[in-house]
Amino acid sequence: xxxxxxxxxxxxxxxxxxxxxxxxxxxxISAGPIPGxxxxxxxxxxxxxxxxxxxxxDDVVTATHRPHHVAIAxxxxxxxxxxxxxxxxxxxxxxxxxxxxxFDPDVNFACSGIIAEGCPPAVGAAMAAxxxxxxxxxxxxxxxxxxxxxxxxxxxxxxxxxxxxxxxVIEDNDWAISMPKERVTDVSDGSQRAAGFDMPGVRIDYxxxxxxxxxxxxxxxxxxxxxxxSLVEVQVHRRMGHFMGDAEAYRPEDDVExxxxxxxxxxxxxxxxxxxxxxxxLAAIRERAHERVEEAIAWAKDQPEPDPAxxxxxxxxxxxxxxxxxxxxxxxxx
Amino acid sequence: MAQAATERELTMSRAMVEAVASEMRDGDEVxxxxxxxxxxxxxxxxxxxxxxxxxxDRVMDVPxxxxxxxxxxVGAAQQGMRPIAELMFxxxxxxxxxxxxxxMAKNTYMSGGAVNVPMVLTTAVGGTYNxxxxxxxxxxxxxxxxPGMKVVVPSTAYDAKGLMHSAIRDDDPVxxxxxxxxxxxxxxxxxxxxxxxxxxxxxTIPFGEADVKREGSDATVVTLGLHVHRALEAAETLxxxxxxxxxxxxxxxxxxxxxTVVESVRKTGRLVVVDEDYxxxxxxxxxxxxxxxxxxxxxxxxxxxxxxxxxxxxxxxxEEAVNPDTGAIAEAVRETVE
Numbered sequence: 001x002x003x004x005x006x007x008x009x010x011x012x013x014x015x016x017x018x019x020x021x022x023x024x025x026x027x028x029i030s031a032g033p034i035p036g037x038x039x040x041x042x043x044x045x046x047x048x049x050x051x052x053x054x055x056x057x058d059d060v061v062t063a064t065h066r067p068h069h070v071a072i073a074x075x076x077x078x079x080x081x082x083x084x085x086x087x088x089x090x091x092x093x094x095x096x097x098x099x100x101x102x103f104d105p106d107v108n109f110a111c112s113g114i115i116a117e118g119c120p121p122a123v124g125a126a127m128a129a130x131x132x133x134x135x136x137x138x139x140x141x142x143x144x145x146x147x148x149x150x151x152x153x154x155x156x157x158x159x160x161x162x163x164x165x166x167x168x169v170i171e172d173n174d175w176a177i178s179m180p181k182e183r184v185t186d187v188s189d190g191s192q193r194a195a196g197f198d199m200p201g202v203r204i205d206y207x208x209x210x211x212x213x214x215x216x217x218x219x220x221x222x223x224x225x226x227x228x229x230s231l232v233e234v235q236v237h238r239r240m241g242h243f244m245g246d247a248e249a250y251r252p253e254d255d256v257e258x259x260x261x262x263x264x265x266x267x268x269x270x271x272x273x274x275x276x277x278x279x280x281x282l283a284a285i286r287e288r289a290h291e292r293v294e295e296a297i298a299w300a301k302d303q304p305e306p307d308p309a310x311x312x313x314x315x316x317x318x319x320x321x322x323x324x325x326x327x328x329x330x331x332x333x334x
Numbered sequence: 335m336a337q338a339a340t341e342r343e344l345t346m347s348r349a350m351v352e353a354v355a356s357e358m359r360d361g362d363e364v365x366x367x368x369x370x371x372x373x374x375x376x377x378x379x380x381x382x383x384x385x386x387x388x389x390x391d392r393v394m395d396v397p398x399x400x401x402x403x404x405x406x407x408v409g410a411a412q413q414g415m416r417p418i419a420e421l422m423f424x425x426x427x428x429x430x431x432x433x434x435x436x437x438m439a440k441n442t443y444m445s446g447g448a449v450n451v452p453m454v455l456t457t458a459v460g461g462t463y464n465x466x467x468x469x470x471x472x473x474x475x476x477x478x479x480x481p482g483m484k485v486v487v488p489s490t491a492y493d494a495k496g497l498m499h500s501a502i503r504d505d506d507p508v509x510x511x512x513x514x515x516x517x518x519x520x521x522x523x524x525x526x527x528x529x530x531x532x533x534x535x536x537x538t539i540p541f542g543e544a545d546v547k548r549e550g551s552d553a554t555v556v557t558l559g560l561h562v563h564r565a566l567e568a569a570e571t572l573x574x575x576x577x578x579x580x581x582x583x584x585x586x587x588x589x590x591x592x593x594t595v596v597e598s599v600r601k602t603g604r605l606v607v608v609d610e611d612y613x614x615x616x617x618x619x620x621x622x623x624x625x626x627x628x629x630x631x632x633x634x635x636x637x638x639x640x641x642x643x644x645x646x647x648x649x650x651x652x653e654e655a656v657n658p659d660t661g662a663i664a665e666a667v668r669e670t671v672e
Contacts, residue, residue: 060413094446103445110412110441110449117432120405127406128413131365131391138409151432154402161397314447315482316506316589 001053001209002272002282005045005265007289008069011078012040014293015068015085019244027245033301034085036098038244039066043207043237046264047171048073050212051139051232054220060125060138062118063111064171065100070141071111076104082296088303095306096314116142116149119168123155126164126223137165137223144233145176147190156231160197165223167216168231173238173259178250194231201231207264210271237262344532345518347379349491353498354381354418356536358388361416364502365392367403368420368456377422378458378517400430404455408437411453416502421457424511425471438507439482453508454501455483460513460560460610463522464653467645474558474609475616477509478587484508484541485587489516489562491530493585496539503538513559513610527563542589546598550578553604553667556595556621558584561608561658568663579606579667587617592624599625603634604670608658613640635670639663 015038022032029037041048044066052073055061063070071081077092084091085099092104100113108125112118122140129136146152147170159166170190174181181188194201200219204211212234219230237259241248248256269282344352358364366381366388372395375382385393396403400421407419421427427434434455441449461470478485484506488494494512501508516528547562548569555565562583569579580598584590599605605625607618618638625633639658647653 060409062409092446093444093448096446097444101444103441103449105412105445105448108413110445112437114432114436117401117405117437120402120433121409121412121437123402124406124409124411124415124417125413126409128410128415131362131410131415150429151401151405154397154399155405157397158399158402158406162394314445315443316484 001049001213002268003285003289004049004052004073005209005268006286007293008045008048008072009042009265010290011072011293012042012068014297016040016244018297029245035087038099039242040240040244041066041069043239043259043264044171044173045069046207046209046212046268047141047169047234047236050209050234051167051169051216051220053213054216055137055139057107058134058136060108060122060136061110061141062122062138063109063141064115064118064143064146065111065113066143067100067102067111071102071104071109074109075107076102076109077106078292078296079299080104082300083303086300086303087305088300089306089310090303091300094310094314116146116151118142119152119155122166123159123164126159126166127162129165130162135224137167137220139167139169139220141169141171143176144170144172144174144181144190145179145184147193148184153193156193156197156199156229159229160199163226163228165226166229167219167223168229170231170233171236172233173236175238175242175251177242189233191231191233199229199231201233203233203235205235207234207236207262207267209264209268236264342531342534343529344491345524346488346491346494346512346528347382347517347519349495349532350380350498350512351382351384352532353495353536354502355384355387357416357499357502358384358392363414364416364418365394366418366420367394367396367407369396369398369422371395371420376420378512378514379519380420380456380458380512380517400426401433404430405433405437407453407455408433408441408451411451411507412441412449416452418454418456418502421455423469424457424459424473425468427457427473427476435480435482439480442506443482450505451507452505454510455507456510456512458514459511460515461646461653461657462515462560464648464650466648470646470653472559472610472641474511474587474611477511478617482507483588486510486541487558487585487587488512489547489559489583489585490528491532493539493545493583495532496537497585499536500538500541504541511559515560525563527566539585541586542591543585544591544594545583545585546580546594547583548579548581550580550602552578552602553606553670554580554582554595554598554602555606555608555663555667556582556584557608558587559610561610561663564658564660565608565663567660568667571660571664572667577667577671590624592628595621596625596628599629600632603632604667605633605636606663606666606670607638608663609638609640610657611640612643613638614643616640637666637670639666
């Protein structure tokens with residue numbers, strides 16, 4: 001878990017640097033080596049690591065528009081994910097998806113740029129597992145800003161009524177873009193919504209990866225055993241703006257400071273030290289993670305951009321047949 | 335299109351169900367999910383009898399919760415299942431359009447072809463029975479306009495079965511839009527026509543092949559769904575006047591068989607497009623444009639009939655006024671040959 005978390009943190013720090021290149025002095029969102037929006041998840045790592053520690057490659061994960069930490073913990077091919085974010089031809093999606101729309105069928109990872117809309121496909125994946133009599137589970141990550149969406153609530157209901165092996169994970173970072181949680185809901189504990197669907201709901205009040213691990217273990221095992229869905233809410237922290245370029249004028253300074261001070265990665269390192277893991281061992285893990293990230297970024301930047309002629313591939317265009325997935329470009333770190 | 339010689343005639347709904355049942359027998363990955371699809375058998379008989387043969391695990395009634403179950407079909411399809419999800423009335427797409435056009439239709443492209451979404455979204459379309467603006471729309475154009483999903487519209491039992499086999503076997507998402515008035519419901523009489531001979535065995539009809547339902551040399555009428563039958567009836571009337579209208583049934587909107595339409599217009603020189611969907615930015619404009627792009631020199635006259643841009647009204651004379659009828663089609667053809 002620690003390795004995933006430091007990988008994710010360093011990955012996002014490096015993406016941030018790469019992203020800002022060429023975007024100044026007048027911030028231009030489409031300039032530089034990484035175009036488009038970029039939503040970083042620094043401060044969310046504990047939720048991804050604690051949950052994904054219980055998952056296998058054949059378990060399905062749907063993540064949000066803020067997907068990198070979950071993708072890393074789920075084992076998504078880091079090089080091809082990075083190439084995708086840089087808009088390269090050998091990216092996971094041949095440069096057609098970008099950072100909010102990453103798909104890696106090898107480890108059954110997908111994410112969606114629309115709030116709460118990864119929930120129904122996760123329910124469907126769980127349905128497929130149940131119909132095939134496997135013990136596979138599906139996990140849908142959402143932010144706390146998504147739990148007022150119909151898609152989230154409908155999915156809880158459908159999963160519950162069919163006893164499907166789904167774990168819904170809420171990453172509560174207190175902010176839905178500029179809306180603080182207390183202005184959108186009178187119920188600060190989102191996990192209480194589970195009661196409305198007669199499923200277990202649990203909230204971890206601090207981003208302690210070990211506590212998440214323990215809560216998620218119960219939820220994932222319950223799903224795997226055929227006992228139906230659960231809801232796990234984790235308090236995480238939003239160390240940065242909603243997206244790169246977000247000036248956060250709406251956010252009190254002391255809130256930013258508080259979120260940056262509470263650091264799940266440091267917390268886990270402290271826990272490990274107190275369980276007799278040496279500083280040298282932790283440093284070695286960090287070094288390994290940094291190397292992997294640097295390697296992925298260097299590889300990605302070295303990849304070709306797509307040919308404009310590829311724009312009409314991978315979709316059924318009138319009168320033509322869609323090329324099969326077999327011709328997907330090779331590469332990556334797996 | 336030549337039809338296999340058989341005496342057996344089926345209603346359109348029976349033909350659809352026969353294809354679904356056949357595919358369900360052949361593969362465990364095919365299942366049906368929707369509101370009232372199990373015990374009721376589909377409000378428009380689109381799943382009649384499936385529960386008895388396949389049980390609740392494969393014919394699933396779901397909560398009135400389109401976002402959840404249509405999105406679940408997307409998720410199951412991405413795992414290699416072949417779900418058939420029914421949106422009871424196409425008019426209800428508003429509550430679940432995100433799952434349809436942001437997930438079902440886009441995930442294959444956004445994943446660079448890494449993810450397939452082999453699902454069928456069935457949905458009932460059309461008016462003619464005074465159900466007013468929220469239950470009578472046709473909306474061909476809405477789904478055909480957005481990329482990533484194939485759009486199928488059968489007009490006969492024979493086509494309904496073959497197109498359903500093709501839809502279930504397709505690796506891309508297919509929207510299968512059936513007109514309520516053609517289904518052969520006990521409570522909504524169908525016109526003569528959709529009930530046709532249907533072979534017992536499985537057969538496919540390829541997407542993107544229009545069917546010339548009637549040959550003629552004087553004008554081309556391009557249409558689909560219910561209006562194939564209205565156009566055929568109009569053609570009979572016109573024949574008595576010495577005008578031979580060719581009736582082209584598009585059968586699939588995406589992909590659209592432009593070639594057959596263009597060939598027909600090259601022969602007749604006159605084009606009438608008939609659509610039960612709204613007029614502006616829709617099917618009629620699209621077909622006329624495609625023909626103009628390829629056969630402008632052959633085009634002597636064009637008319638288009640569609641619902642004027644008003645919500646479908648309730649009262650009988652009002653609804654009849656907006657929905658192109660046989661008389662209006664005949665008149666449009668007459669105008670082109672004058």
